[in-house]
Amino acid sequence: MSIVDDNGVAEFPAGLKVLIVDDDKTCLLVLERMLRKLLYQGMLCLSVITKCEHGSDALALLREKNNRFDIVICDLHMPDIHGLELIEIIVSEMDLPVVMMSSDERQGVIMKGIVKGACDFLVKPVRMESISLIWQHVVRKKIRLFAEFQQPGIDNINFDRLSLLQLSNDASATANRNIPAIDKRSLQCLKRRSEDSSNDGESSDEATNWKKPRVVWTQELHELFVTAVNQLGHGDDVPKKILERMQAMNVTYLTRANIASHLQKYRMHLQKESARSAGNRDLNAYQQFHPTPTPTAASSYPLPQENLANGDVLSTVPSQVDRGNNIFDLNIVSQLSHGLQTDASLYYPCRPNSLYHNDFPPSDGVVISKEENLQCTAGTVTELSNPFSAADEIIYDPSFLQEEVALVGLQPNMGGYLPRSSNYFGLTQS
DNA sequence: GTACTAATAT
DNA sequence: TATATTAGTA
Numbered sequence: 001m002s003i004v005d006d007n008g009v010a011e012f013p014a015g016l017k018v019l020i021v022d023d024d025k026t027c028l029l030v031l032e033r034m035l036r037k038l039l040y041q042g043m044l045c046l047s048v049i050t051k052c053e054h055g056s057d058a059l060a061l062l063r064e065k066n067n068r069f070d071i072v073i074c075d076l077h078m079p080d081i082h083g084l085e086l087i088e089i090i091v092s093e094m095d096l097p098v099v100m101m102s103s104d105e106r107q108g109v110i111m112k113g114i115v116k117g118a119c120d121f122l123v124k125p126v127r128m129e130s131i132s133l134i135w136q137h138v139v140r141k142k143i144r145l146f147a148e149f150q151q152p153g154i155d156n157i158n159f160d161r162l163s164l165l166q167l168s169n170d171a172s173a174t175a176n177r178n179i180p181a182i183d184k185r186s187l188q189c190l191k192r193r194s195e196d197s198s199n200d201g202e203s204s205d206e207a208t209n210w211k212k213p214r215v216v217w218t219q220e221l222h223e224l225f226v227t228a229v230n231q232l233g234h235g236d237d238v239p240k241k242i243l244e245r246m247q248a249m250n251v252t253y254l255t256r257a258n259i260a261s262h263l264q265k266y267r268m269h270l271q272k273e274s275a276r277s278a279g280n281r282d283l284n285a286y287q288q289f290h291p292t293p294t295p296t297a298a299s300s301y302p303l304p305q306e307n308l309a310n311g312d313v314l315s316t317v318p319s320q321v322d323r324g325n326n327i328f329d330l331n332i333v334s335q336l337s338h339g340l341q342t343d344a345s346l347y348y349p350c351r352p353n354s355l356y357h358n359d360f361p362p363s364d365g366v367v368i369s370k371e372e373n374l375q376c377t378a379g380t381v382t383e384l385s386n387p388f389s390a391a392d393e394i395i396y397d398p399s400f401l402q403e404e405v406a407l408v409g410l411q412p413n414m415g416g417y418l419p420r421s422s423n424y425f426g427l428t429q430s
Numbered sequence: 431g432t433a434c435t436a437a438t439a440t
Numbered sequence: 441t442a443t444a445t446t447a448g449t450a
Contacts (some may be wrong), residue, residue: 215441238434256433261443264435 017048021074021086023057028053031073055081059089062096072098213257219424224249225262239263 008075013049022028028051050069052058055078073089076083087098217225228245239260246254 217442240433257444260433260435261445265442267435 016070017050018068019050019052019054019058019069019072019074020064021072021078022053023053023055023075023078025053029076051223055086059086060096062090069096074097074098117219156281215254217424218264221251222262222424224251224420225259225266231265237263 018265020028020031022031032051050061052061058072058082062072074083074086078086084267090096090098136229224246226240228242231245232238239256242259242263243254243256246259272306288315
């Protein structure tokens with residue numbers, strides 16, 4: 001057994017600990033690389049990667065160091081212990097989320113996950129990125145524990161800034177939890193410091209590693225944006241005014257820069273589309289960008305109450321699910337959110353909806369039945385868009401779960417992958 | 431000093 | 441690629 005605390009620990013935000021288990025050293029390395037990339041993209045928040053080459057060793061380690069790990073990612077096929085066996089033990093003996101993977105010698109590394117534990121017996125192949133959903137769950141759970149109990153054993157957990165910010169984006173939540181807000185100045189300060197590598201040795205400031213989460217422009221958010229732009233009309237559709245409009249629609253978390261950035265992209269698309277439209281008179285394509293009729297009176301925009309649950313406000317992102325080329329497994333997200341929203345309000349009274357793509361309500365105590373898990377059709381499985389380099393290709397094989405799952409009498413659950421062909425700007429061109 | 435936006439970085 | 445940030449300009 002090799003327990004290798006990652007060399008790059010210092011560059012990770014202090015936070016959560018992952019145990020990865022695979023008898024194949026190459027797989028271990030690849031997985032580690034993937035995790036690093038996700039981390040880099042702000043999709044994961046982890047601090048220590050511990051690698052383990054044998055299932056039995058992993059189990060021993062988990063039993064020995066009870067509180068050492070927050071999540072386990074392990075291979076399905078291991079010589080000493082089958083992954084599903086391991087998962088059963090882990091879930092029954094310790095309350096840890098587990099993500100399972102499988103590898104295939106013919107096609108290189110295949111990452112398939114079964115998520116169990118974190119989501120009350122949610123069994124499902126997941127995309128690699130979905131791990132971050134589980135991750136968020138873990139973060140949330142810890143933070144809640146921390147908030148509720150303030151136990152001495154728990155207070156030494158170092159939550160990373162990313163998750164803290166996501167949790168505390170709402171000002172009142174911030175106040176309630178005594179989490180310091182991060183202002184622009186400190187951000188700039190941090191940035192300057194990270195640029196200036198010739199500076200003195202690392203300060204212990206945990207903020208050093210904090211990364212600002214990115215805004216995800218969901219379909220719904222984009223539609224609000226378009227509505228605002230259309231209301232303003234030509235000449236007036238500048239970032240600041242769009243921002244004001246959107247704030248009037250209760251979208252309060254965006255910055256002017258966010259909107260400026262999106263506006264730039266939007267205008268480029270408009271340009272492209274109108275050029276296309278002029279060329280071949282493809283009106284349908286053009287109209288993709290005008291999904292919502294513009295109200296004539298600029299000030300008479302009705303708040304989209306139908307989008308607001310119980311008079312809640314859209315100070316948060318309107319939807320957790322980006323219907324377009326989102327990076328997450330849509331079904332995972334929707335299943336997680338299904339039935340969880342009410343619970344979520346217990347923990348996040350002001351923010352039942354998620355703000356960022358890797359932000360989702362906790363799922364503790366919510367049972368997702370097998371039937372619900374089986375609602376996906378097994379028919380088409382789309383190869384996923386690959387956020388990584390070719391070397392890290394993730395391939396899905398729909399037949400994967402059949403035999404594995406049969407081993408422990410679980411029902412397979414396929415499909416649900418998103419086509420990569422579209423986003424809210426319409427079909428993407430090849 | 432603020433805002434806009436093309437260009438560039440991540 | 442999507443989004444963030446920068447840099448030049450008004």
